[in-house]
Amino acid sequence: MKKNLLVLLLSYICMMTVAAPVVGKATLSGQVSDAIDGSPLTGVVVTFPELNIGATTNEKGYYLFDNLPQRKLTVQVTYIGHRVIVENIDLTTTHVRNFLMEETNAMINEVVVTGITGKALLKEMPTPVTLVSQRELQMTQSSNIINALAHQSGIAEITTGNGISKPVVRGLGFNRVVVVNDGVRQEGQQWGDEHGIEIDGQTVSSVEILKGPGELNVWF
Structure with a gap:
C-alpha cells in the first residue's frame, strides 16, 4: 500500500512539472530614425511606463532592453522637437522594433x-x-x-x-x-x-x- 501511494505521488509531481509553463524573459531592440531623411537619432528616450524602466539610443540610434516579461506592454518614445510615439507591443512575438519619428512645431509664450x-x-x-x-x-x-x-x-x-x-x-x-x-x-x-x-x-x-x-x- 505504501509503495502504491509513493508511485502515485511521484507520478503527480511529474505531471505538475510537465504541465507548468516555463516563464522566460524577453528582449526588445531596434533603431530610432528621423522620418524625413532616415538619419539615426541620438539620445531618444524609450520607456516602458508600466515597468518604470527606460533607455536612450546611442550615437547610431540603437536601443536595447533585456529581462522583460513576456506579455503585452506599452512602449513610449520621446525626443525633443518630435512627435511622441506610444505603442502596445506583444513581447511574446516581437523582439525587434524600429521607430520613425516625425518633427513637430513647438510654440512658446510671447x-x-x-x-x-x-x-x-x-x-x-x-x-x-x-x-x-x-x-x-x-x-x-x-x-x-x-x-x-x-x-x-x-x-x-x-x-x-x-x-x-x-x-x-x-x-x-x-x-x-x-x-x-x-x-x-x-x-x-x-x-x-x-x-x-x-x-x-x-x-x-x-x-x-x-x-x-x-x-x-x-x-x-
Missing part, C-alpha cells in the same frame, strides 16, 4: 520687452500688459497712433483736433503717462494739450501698454 526691466514673460508681469501688433494697428481706423490705441481696453485719448492726441491710461494722462519710443523716453510737449506725442505712426511696428507703474512703449 516675450514682452520693457524699457526699464528688461525682458519678461507676459504671464509673469506684475501689472497688466497689452501688446498691440503692427497688423492690428493697420486694421484700426484712426487719425494717429494714439487714436488707434484708444480702442484698447482701459485706454483713452485727449484730443483737440485731427492728428493731435495724448494717451490716457486708466484716467491718467499728460506727464503722468511715460511714453518710450524705441527705448528713448519722450519728453517734448507732455504738459500741454495742444500737441500730440512726437512719434510718426507710420514707423510704429508694435506697442506695449503697461496699465500700472511703468510706461507706454512704442517700437519701430
Whole structure:
C-alpha cells in the first residue's frame, strides 16, 4: 500500500512539472530614425511606463532592453522637437522594433520687452500688459497712433483736433503717462494739450501698454 501511494505521488509531481509553463524573459531592440531623411537619432528616450524602466539610443540610434516579461506592454518614445510615439507591443512575438519619428512645431509664450526691466514673460508681469501688433494697428481706423490705441481696453485719448492726441491710461494722462519710443523716453510737449506725442505712426511696428507703474512703449 505504501509503495502504491509513493508511485502515485511521484507520478503527480511529474505531471505538475510537465504541465507548468516555463516563464522566460524577453528582449526588445531596434533603431530610432528621423522620418524625413532616415538619419539615426541620438539620445531618444524609450520607456516602458508600466515597468518604470527606460533607455536612450546611442550615437547610431540603437536601443536595447533585456529581462522583460513576456506579455503585452506599452512602449513610449520621446525626443525633443518630435512627435511622441506610444505603442502596445506583444513581447511574446516581437523582439525587434524600429521607430520613425516625425518633427513637430513647438510654440512658446510671447516675450514682452520693457524699457526699464528688461525682458519678461507676459504671464509673469506684475501689472497688466497689452501688446498691440503692427497688423492690428493697420486694421484700426484712426487719425494717429494714439487714436488707434484708444480702442484698447482701459485706454483713452485727449484730443483737440485731427492728428493731435495724448494717451490716457486708466484716467491718467499728460506727464503722468511715460511714453518710450524705441527705448528713448519722450519728453517734448507732455504738459500741454495742444500737441500730440512726437512719434510718426507710420514707423510704429508694435506697442506695449503697461496699465500700472511703468510706461507706454512704442517700437519701430
